[in-house]
Every structure is written in structure tokens, then in C-alpha cells.
Amino acid sequence: MPSIILASASPRRAVLLEQIGLAFSVQPADVDETPTPGEPPEEYVQRLARDKALAVSASSPDCLVLGSDTTVVLNGRILGKPADANDARAMLARLSGATHQVMTAVALARNGRSQCRLVITEVCFRELSAAEIDAYIATGEPMDKAGGYGIQGLGGIFINELRGSYSSVVGLPLQETAALLEHAGYPVWKNWPSSLESPGS
Numbered sequence: 697m698p699s700i701i702l703a704s705a706s707p708r709r710a711v712l713l714e715q716i717g718l719a720f721s722v723q724p725a726d727v728d729e730t731p732t733p734g735e736p737p738e739e740y741v742q743r744l745a746r747d748k749a750l751a752v753s754a755s756s757p758d759c760l761v762l763g764s765d766t767t768v769v770l771n772g773r774i775l776g777k778p779a780d781a782n783d784a785r786a787m788l789a790r791l792s793g794a795t796h797q798v799m800t801a802v803a804l805a806r807n808g809r810s811q812c813r814l815v816i817t818e819v820c821f822r823e824l825s826a827a828e829i830d831a832y833i834a835t836g837e838p839m840d841k842a843g844g845y846g847i848q849g850l851g852g853i854f855i856n857e858l859r860g861s862y863s864s865v866v867g868l869p870l871q872e873t874a875a876l877l878e879h880a881g882y883p884v885w886k887n888w889p890s891s892l893e894s895p896g897s
């Protein structure tokens with residue numbers, strides 16, 4: 697099995713990858729995350745996931761490198777990470793009482809070649825009060841997250857309904873990530889420990 701590298705600075709992505717029993721190292725990729733003018737969000741997230749995976753792959757021959765990107769899309773517009781508290785407040789006010797899409801792309805690169813999957817999940821927010829938004833911003837949770845919220849954290853109480861992949865909203869679609877690794881010849885499940893091999897443990 698070649699070494700697996702997660703090309704990400706996101707602690708959430710590392711937790712998700714640990715969850716499926718993979719051994720991997722972490723090497724964040726330094727790529728420009730500015731959308732190009734008129735770039736559709738579907739293409740934007742896939743471009744960034746590929747760029748992140750390929751950037752790290754370039755200096756890690758033979759390794760399997762995973763890169764990912766998550767963005768929140770409301771009425772066709774990209775909501776990235778909030779620039780400051782006011783930006784977070786404006787984003788959360790727009791998400792309040794509305795349904796948005798979370799788009800996450802995951803790419804697997806090896807020796808300059810890459811494969812990518814796109815996952816789109818619909819997330820419905822209930823109405824949020826101004827006081828609640830302010831209290832949420834004061835916790836600091838919104839600041840490093842696309843759309844200014846974390847479904848896996850305090851922000852979990854804002855969500856009425858989710859149609860799609862929960863892990864994709866948190867930052868890494870697990871089924872699609874495993875499918876990419878399996879397609880490359882490395883099924884995740886082959887590394888799972890068997891409790892039957894060590895009775896009594």
C-alpha cells in the first residue's frame with residue numbers, strides 16, 4: 697500500500713479520515729482559493745480539490761494524495777469563510793430560514809494524475825434570531841468554516857433537514873473518498889482490523 701497524504705489543514709477532514717480506519721500523514725497544500733470571475737461553484741470546488749491534491753503530489757512521488765474543498769452556495773452564490781464577524785453575521789442572516797447547498801469535491805492524485813468526485817448536499821436552516829446569531833459569532837465557531845457555520849458543532853442546532861451526505865458537509869464525503877481509493881486499487885476496508893484475529897482484546 698502506498699503512503700496516503702491528506703493535503704489539508706482542516707482538523708475536521710483528518711478526524712473523518714481517521715474514522716474510516718486509514719493510516720495517513722497530513723501535509724496542507726498552499727493554493728490560491730480565489731474564484732475566477734464567473735466560475736460556477738461546481739467547477740470551483742473541483743478545481744480547488746484537484747489543485748490541493750496535485751500540489752502536494754508533485755513533491756510526494758508514488759503517494760496517494762487526497763485534497764478536498766467545501767463551499768456553501770446560496771442562490772447560486774458562493775459563501776466562503778467569513779472575512780470577519782460582520783461578514784459572518786451577514787452570511788448567517790442570509791442562511792436563516794433558507795435552504796442552501798454545500799458542495800464538496802474530493803480529489804485523489806498520484807504522480808501528476810488525479811480523479812475527482814463532487815458531492816452536493818441540501819441543508820435547510822430554521823429561522824435564526826439576531827441575538828442567537830450574535831451569540832454564535834461570539835463563540836468563534838463560524839470563522840474558519842465555509843458559510844460561517846459548523847454542522848458538527850454548536851451550529852448543529854440551526855439545521856432542520858439535510859438531504860445528501862453529512863460527512864461531505866463537515867468537509868470530506870466518506871463514501872466517495874473510499875470509492876476513489878478503491879478505484880485506485882486500495883480498498884479502505886482491507887486495512888480494517890479484525891477483532892477475530894486477537895480474541896479477548
Ligand SMILES: Cc1cn([C@H]2C[C@H](O)[C@@H](COP(=O)(O)OP(=O)(O)OP(=O)(O)O)O2)c(=O)[nH]c1=O
Pocket residue numbers: 703704705706708709724725729764765766767768777798840841842843845846847848865866867
Ligand atoms: C458547512 C461546513 C463547513 N465546514 C468547514 C470544512 C472546511 O474545513 C471549511 C471549508 O474550507 P476549505 O477551504 O474547504 O478547507 P480548509 O481551508 O479548512 O482546509 P484545506 O483547504 O487545507 O483542506 O469549512 C465545517 O467544518 N462544517 C460545516 O458544517
